[in-house]
């Protein structure tokens with residue numbers, strides 16, 4: 001099954017004012033619940049990187065894990081979680097990033113990526129880019145080389161790409 005943008009738009013549920021006023025939340029669970037669509041979505045997210053050498057696929061908590069784990073398996077790469085503070089049990093690197101009000105933190109195990117390893121960063125949605133930018137900085141702290149960033153959905157009107165510099169960025173559907 002191939003997924004086209006129109007099909008995805010029809011099956012991603014838009015939730016206005018969730019989790020707060022002014023945000024239209026993209027609920028991807030209707031796509032994930034359809035076996036063929038889930039597999040096709042995973043394929044589509046990884047497709048531009050399918051012939052590239054990748055050592056580690058970094059998934060961003062929590063919906064990034066849904067894509068990053070099967071992509072790592074398919075690419076023959078390791079899976080590495082980037083998580084909210086206090087969730088990872090071993091020694092971590094931390095990076096703060098700005099939210100609309102205040103800041104948040106993401107963490108990565110210090111031994112999760114070796115210097116020089118080639119890393120793909122995966123998340124479900126690229127919005128303002130602050131989250132992916134923090135993940136990028138964490139990978140750089142450990143000496144990893146970023147091969148690219150892959151997303152299922154990009155909210156193009158928020159221009160998150162601006163936060164990711166020269167990094168190769170791919171998204172399956174752009175709003």
Ligand code: AMP
Nearest residue numbers: 024025026123125126127128129130131
């Ligand atoms: P940002 O840092 O603004 O690019 O936000 C990206 C992160 O927040 C991703 O991990 C997404 O899962 C989540 N996110 C941001 N905006 C939305 C949205 N409109 N719908 C669903 N998830 C979102």
